[in-house]
Amino acid sequence: MCFTPRHFSWILFMFLLTLQRVAPGGEAGVWPMPRKMSEGSERYALHPQGFSFRYGRDSSAQLGCSVLDAAFRRYFALCFPENTKIFNDDFNIVSFVIVMLCGTCKPKCLFLLILQRYSGLESFSQLIYQDDSNTYYINKTEIEDFPRFQYRGILLDTSRHFLPVRTILKTLDVMAYNKFNVLHWHVVDDPSFPYQSQSFPDLSNKGAFHPQSHVYTQADIRKMVSHARLRGIRIIPEFDSPGHTQSWGKGQPGLLTPCYKGLHPSGTFGPVNPTLSTNYNFMGRLLKEVSTLFPDPYIHLGGDEVDFSCWKSNPDVRMFMKKMGFGTDYGKLGSLYFKNMMNIIETLNKTSVVWQDVFDYHSSPKSLDVVEVWKAGCYMCEVRRVTAAGVRVILASPWYLDQVLIYFCAGSGTEHQKRLLIGGEVCLWGEYVDGTNLAPLLWPRASAAAERLWSDEAQTSSVSQAYPRLAAFRCKLLRRGVQAQPLFVGHCKHEYEDL
């Protein structure tokens, strides 16, 4: 059996290493911290020339499972950085398989029992270390692990700056090292529209920074989705509306609301015009295309920071409000917009995510699927309000990387409410971020959040205990070529060098 992870489950995996004993003395540590891990002092030499990952006889997956075959090639390179070329093949997901590892140190073999997926290989690779003579070792280790939250995300913003495809692919690699499993892709926004639509090519022809060099083609997106899938990562696209849509207006006349100054149009435009059925037709066709490209069951509809003032200024909108009996409550107009949008999403058999703003102005907030809480202040109050309405929550507030990182205290409310908090995500907004600085801004700061989202809260509450482990993990990232910035004064055995 060879499958790809679409839905999430609480997962258990375990290493059982029984190997020829060599000598004591490991370093290592695994980031994020596993639920249970006992590392013995017996260490075993691993010889890259004679080492291989093999499928166990009882393994449900066998040779020919392309996802896993590729994972073995990739993790071979990650385990033995000095002895391997980089394999560009894809990899991932081990499901109830036994993997057998044999070194040259026969006759005994290393048995790796993995009761779940990529995280097993990742943790295994982090346990391997080198002594001063560069011999590779692993200590006898037993691990039992599963994630705290099913949703462990990172938001990237490709509208304020264009991120090269290669930068995004590399970020997906490092996400897998950190056991992140969701890329929330904030594709478009006011400054630019880099998504190249087949149905509406003018959106990027006129709305991207550049219609050829600063767009994501459908082929680019398929490549990203595939790259992510093989690493156990979902990509959730966000097409934020009705606000944050200035760039859309260039290629889709009539979409945005003309703002008025007194009796005359001011020449500027506001949010999507919610009074026109043509706009819902357009949205339906665009999102249908998007939902085909992105297999993930979630689509993020945005909905944050809708400025009602332009709607208020427009006489047609005011007339519509009157006709609908909305009075002067423009939240009702926003609700209507989202009801229509969610109908579209429903016909596409998808689940919608919206920013917390929609929950706050929506007239029937209980009808929402998933709400993402992003505002600072008492964000756990907002989480409780949303879960009390029986709606699932993704929490982003504590992990806006332009702010100071704080640890959040999860799970207040009833047990049912706690279960509705499905996870959280790190938001790297794009005002000051592009391919030049994304990696050092993201890593290892997002790694701290990765542990909050994966590991047991009680076991990881001490920052002073986490520090050396995170510093060691950051050195491992350097060894893998990731431009992860330092935590503080210190050094790694292998420093980053831009060659």
Next chain:
Amino acid sequence: MCFTPRHFSWILFMFLLTLQRVAPGGEAGVWPMPRKMSEGSERYALHPQGFSFRYGRDSSAQLGCSVLDAAFRRYFALCFPENTKIFNDDFNIVSFVIVMLCGTCKPKCLFLLILQRYSGLESFSQLIYQDDSNTYYINKTEIEDFPRFQYRGILLDTSRHFLPVRTILKTLDVMAYNKFNVLHWHVVDDPSFPYQSQSFPDLSNKGAFHPQSHVYTQADIRKMVSHARLRGIRIIPEFDSPGHTQSWGKGQPGLLTPCYKGLHPSGTFGPVNPTLSTNYNFMGRLLKEVSTLFPDPYIHLGGDEVDFSCWKSNPDVRMFMKKMGFGTDYGKLGSLYFKNMMNIIETLNKTSVVWQDVFDYHSSPKSLDVVEVWKAGCYMCEVRRVTAAGVRVILASPWYLDQVLIYFCAGSGTEHQKRLLIGGEVCLWGEYVDGTNLAPLLWPRASAAAERLWSDEAQTSSVSQAYPRLAAFRCKLLRRGVQAQPLFVGHCKHEYEDL
């Protein structure tokens, strides 16, 4: 004549471009802004295949001037990024030469009159642009230029994190693009001692993060000095003492003052012990070696943040104070230390730079050569105090890159005092900086300081006018492979891509 810049002069250079006219429409702009620049609308096509830098007949430098020959090769690559391999050769310094440029667009030729050095080639290279068909153009341009300050520096700290040699060499390249001309190298400090001394190998054997991989050999340093020289950059080494020397103590027993707790040594150590003549002998030998490796006339002696409490705790130091009649004024002990250090520097025929702390505690501050002002607050008050004493000043306070960048208002005091403010520098301290994030942290933020240090103050006082020019310069840096982070939302024609 072919010389290298050691001392600085107010410099004039000028382009006179008289070429076959093609069509109007340049973009460009030069960063830092030249004193006078008039760009015409006539543009001229440049064809890389037929383009070359040549020495004019009246040029004082001619073929065989290796510095300039290499500069031509390097700047050819920088002018035509798509048509060239990177030349790794060195380059630089044009002195009263006429350089003739001939494109394929004969019969007319392009004459470039450069009345001074690297800045000429740099400005010239920044004026070249490409149209949509990737043809290179330059507009008819006249430039007259000279720097505002003779000292335009960047401080790098290799003690808190080790910076790979390659990172420093690349930084020197980008410094030249920005017309910075001093690398203030804060080599050693408390956390590590990466300078590999021939006379005292134990200093790095015991004081570096790692005795082999985290040291600068004498060969490394010669390479850096040569690389810098060819780009018109001085390297001023700083061996900060008597404080900030914890890492020195590991390889040089007896150097640091044993701190006492009551009647007994506490086991910790304080600043260099200023009471022992053996320590001055050691410093003399070390600095002699350093002064041979670094040809620059300046050596930075540090002197900041000396904590007197350890000296106060030590009975031998107290007895020495009594003997010298210093009472309880430990500033006098600091003065004595610096008098001895400056005697050493004098015998080496060097000029010493110290941090402002020394000026503040020194009993005869007028005897100092150059003082670097680094503390926040009313730093111009400190500048005035130092220049009033007839001492030269380097100003760093406004450009600590861990703080918000501010523009400083230079030149208060008498004309003589203004002349004593010889320049300023950007300080990139190493607590949170290593090879992973140095480039995006430094560029283009340091470029803003570069303009303050080079350009006319009155012409560059508008931030809104500087913004688009700096954004364009940052795009040029990307094109040259520099990982310069974005200023704000936007895009470059050629985005940075980590390949």
